Amino acid sequence: MRVFVINPNTSEAFTAQIHQELEAIKRPETELTVVNPEHGPVSIESVRDETLAGPHLLELVQRANDEGYDVILLACFADPGLDAAKEVSRIPVIGIEEASLHLAAMLGHKFSITAGFRTRVPVREWHARLRGVDAAYASTLVMNMSVLDMHDKPDEAKARILELGRRAVEEEGTEVIVLGCAGLAGYAADIERELGVVVIDPTAVAFKIAEAIAELGLRHSKVGRFAFPPDKEIK
Amino acid sequence: MRVFVINPNTSEAFTAQIHQELEAIKRPETELTVVNPEHGPVSIESVRDETLAGPHLLELVQRANDEGYDVILLACFADPGLDAAKEVSRIPVIGIEEASLHLAAMLGHKFSITAGFRTRVPVREWHARLRGVDAAYASTLVMNMSVLDMHDKPDEAKARILELGRRAVEEEGTEVIVLGCAGLAGYAADIERELGVVVIDPTAVAFKIAEAIAELGLRHSKVGRFAFPPDKEIK
Amino acid sequence: MRVFVINPNTSEAFTAQIHQELEAIKRPETELTVVNPEHGPVSIESVRDETLAGPHLLELVQRANDEGYDVILLACFADPGLDAAKEVSRIPVIGIEEASLHLAAMLGHKFSITAGFRTRVPVREWHARLRGVDAAYASTLVMNMSVLDMHDKPDEAKARILELGRRAVEEEGTEVIVLGCAGLAGYAADIERELGVVVIDPTAVAFKIAEAIAELGLRHSKVGRFAFPPDKEIK
Amino acid sequence: MRVFVINPNTSEAFTAQIHQELEAIKRPETELTVVNPEHGPVSIESVRDETLAGPHLLELVQRANDEGYDVILLACFADPGLDAAKEVSRIPVIGIEEASLHLAAMLGHKFSITAGFRTRVPVREWHARLRGVDAAYASTLVMNMSVLDMHDKPDEAKARILELGRRAVEEEGTEVIVLGCAGLAGYAADIERELGVVVIDPTAVAFKIAEAIAELGLRHSKVGRFAFPPDKEIK
């Protein structure tokens, strides 16, 4: 099985990190390719960034189709460009947000998602509604840290999640925490142990679901929302 | 008041048509600019097209901000790029879909929206949910005609709306019809007379609401979902 | 264009205040009439008050129709009698609550509404549901002040909104504040500056939307929910 | 126990009919009073009619409180004036629509409600939403008959319900039919036998629930939505 993973931002360091994480959990027989576009924003933290990354991302989706991969993983929480990718792709495309939110809804009554800053809460909230799992959405855990800060101050990041998570468990009934920010996966085991919740690392979870879907020969439906777009002149 | 209207596709004929329609209904003192991007798809009929149009559209939003316009109208049903536009814009941005759906919910208990083909129904349905007016969404009237066909066979297009609209009134309680396809505005009066419903031409309605918002000095909130994105290296 | 504004309570001072506010923002060519019924409660703070005001209000709606006005504005938050008014009226009737809630849902992800006392929160909450914008409703800001108190102690009223608004922004993600109480419009600019949110004065916003609707020749649909009632003997 | 039943229209024939129906099912020890206002519409078929009946109805609610009744039954489907009645009343007020819709949701998965004409469907639909039982609302059975017609042509009325009910059972999964029109109660047994559904006569059902509530000493809560209104000058 050949899995094509797209990191939609242009940070090669981040691409390498995803590659390393997935290399460690992939099945032996799975062939793994992890790429990022050459052009576009170096990280994706707004709908503006998603918009700028979109066309470059679609080129990579096309390449995966042309080169005969079995499944595409879109490795950026918020799933930028996911619907467009499903439209143009014959092979299945899995977004790490959609896969982790649906799994979270199965593993507990309510889930919370981390976010760097308060301005991302509305996106978390309406994506839960968009994915149809809003009944299981409890809250967003706002870390008030940039991605860079999370990387530079790992102890602070972990302490923040523990504090926010504990309050969410007590006040909002959170049973599952979805890591909506990159670079937090390493803390999952500690957080699970201390809070008793389940912690979901979206990239890992979505990768395994992608393997499962490809193995079953499943794909997204091409008969309605994700039908191939009509041909079109692009100036 | 200076209104900047963006046709996000690259069809200059369509830009001219919008200009002509709005010129006829603008207030005398309103200064009107209607533009389209140089690059991108010639029409927007899929999320893929929306994705390709996105970056070019944001450049025009930036230009309107730089040149001191009072309000921006995004003149494509489905409101492609609307959230990103609101993020980067200091001045208010109005999408013709959001404005017409909210007005439709005020003017009747249930509304229906036209669409060219069945594959666009899911987009209509989840946009109604996204805009929070799903309780008032009755159905999508699927015309089974391309935009070109609607233009070439106006009598057939009108007959189709009448037939679909009549059934929607009887079977789904539709009270308002929102024209979700370009080039249908000319039939509104006839349809209103024959079916007794209210027909909403999104471009006209949104333009008037844009004038009203600008006149009141209102804008979208920059404190949460539409906050300015953090600066970012774009490769 | 001739706009007929109904203040449904019997306080002439309040009618004069509305007149003054709208006179300042109306377009030069708009002809403005602001009236109140002779009989009924002097203010409207309960559904009982709305019920008592109802029949008198409908007489004024009839008068506006008889005298050939272009649009009616119902100038009381909670929109008492709005559905009945739309039933009996051929010309469009706009309620200031419905217009401001729909606009609030366009200008931000979540809105909060002010109220004098805690007992009015349920009305705010189910009106948001009734208008179909409940996904965007964040909370009601309970001022614990009577209308009289707000008028007599303007500094206290403003301080209260700032305090409640700041908490709503931080804890509930409020991005837009709708002034659900009379006499608060003067503070909008200060609140916007201090909290970064958008503040909506329902009377002003609905008036401009009424002008827009009338200018477009739009009206509410008479084919279903707002059909003319059958003739009836009234004892 | 003393039950005060209000027919909010001014038709004495209808009041007598309710009296007769309830006399037959009341418990021996229950003391029954059935009244209608002197002024107002002779039947209630629109929100306009509800508005005109409102103030007169509130006077009767006040009278029942003054005369020490144990419970008030508001005997008009659509429950006109119910919230206002609960506000001004110390003793419990039960609306026949709210009682029958909640009971319908207990007795089957989905219910349908009859209505005279198509224009009443929106009211049925949003009342189900307002009462919070919209998940169990299947449809409205539109009889296309006036109340007078139903009275004059009982065979036709019954045949219509059977036809509409059968289709609702098959196509919409209706399991319970709520008679939303007066004068249909006599057919309940036949409809139940022929369609296998449960048929609810709102007046009878609500009366028995009113007896139960009064017997338990229960009432509506006066601490929030139905708090006594503040005193007010009424001009």
Added chain:
Amino acid sequence: MRVFVINPNTSEAFTAQIHQELEAIKRPETELTVVNPEHGPVSIESVRDETLAGPHLLELVQRANDEGYDVILLACFADPGLDAAKEVSRIPVIGIEEASLHLAAMLGHKFSITAGFRTRVPVREWHARLRGVDAAYASTLVMNMSVLDMHDKPDEAKARILELGRRAVEEEGTEVIVLGCAGLAGYAADIERELGVVVIDPTAVAFKIAEAIAELGLRHSKVGRFAFPPDKEIK
């Protein structure tokens, strides 16, 4: 009228307590039988317990049908086995949770339900959604006491409800409190007096509604969700 009350746990002390409570409020002519199964858990505090009690409970439902009772009351909050009971029963079956939640939604805008421990909150929340009254569900009052503790320390239990209830009234707009735990009914009057809310004792309320339903000859619908199951070999 003959009412058959099932306490689905195997605690005879609890059965006796229900018997005593209902004996005091039943109508003189009502014949009352209260039973519990011989086998199964001594109390029901988890879905596991509900599952173990299920088959024994269904035998009692069958017995009530065989012995010609008029109505069955299922006397355990959470209504374990209710849907199965309705399937196998020809005579009406009322669950105390469904009856009290629907009545609570009529008596106030929002209700709260007590629970012994935090782990029961998800059940309360999705049962409110399941019964279709989630719009009126405010919160669960978590007492952090076992049923045994509530029985041994009545003063503490009452003080806890008062404290939790007061906060719910102020912060969540609770207007009605449903006692979701056994043995709390005795405090209802005190809580009502001190908090101004309405307190619902589910067993009493559901019993009176059961009497009302039986008196009207009503039953649950057998045409869909509660149809008799097909015959089946049980190994």
Added chain:
Amino acid sequence: MRVFVINPNTSEAFTAQIHQELEAIKRPETELTVVNPEHGPVSIESVRDETLAGPHLLELVQRANDEGYDVILLACFADPGLDAAKEVSRIPVIGIEEASLHLAAMLGHKFSITAGFRTRVPVREWHARLRGVDAAYASTLVMNMSVLDMHDKPDEAKARILELGRRAVEEEGTEVIVLGCAGLAGYAADIERELGVVVIDPTAVAFKIAEAIAELGLRHSKVGRFAFPPDKEIK
């Protein structure tokens, strides 16, 4: 990895069929056990059947925990006993309905589920609501065939699904069909080819997701809804 599959009915032929299907798709290193209880109904077609199967099923869940399996698959659509199983189990339990509905919501905008008879539609509908994927639920395809009939007349069964599926695609926008009845999996490829939709075989899909979850070391959260039940005397 050791997977424990529970067929909750007592039909050994059906157990063998599941075993054969999963044997063909399991990974080589996966160790597969498929069992059914000794006692209980031979098939599960009602909530009564689910109730009778419940206690026997829980014993098997306990056995899988005692014997150190990695994950449990509950192989009966409708997921009977799933919540109780999650309560008592330390190791993850996956229901084939929950897994397939969540996956269906990812692979298309709307899904339909097959059912044998009309009386099962309410269960399909409220399970979609219970699992929080109701926005993606389009309809239930009612085959009007017993499980036995489907087995004896495979051509008729397949023709029925094609007919119902085609109508669902056209009228309800169905993009994915979930096979909610046993023994239909063999037709999936033909249906996909003829209708263009995606067909989901719940047992296969859930098995692969169970493998993925076990491989990641994930489990359901034990901190709230699925906490271990308190110890209890079982008479």
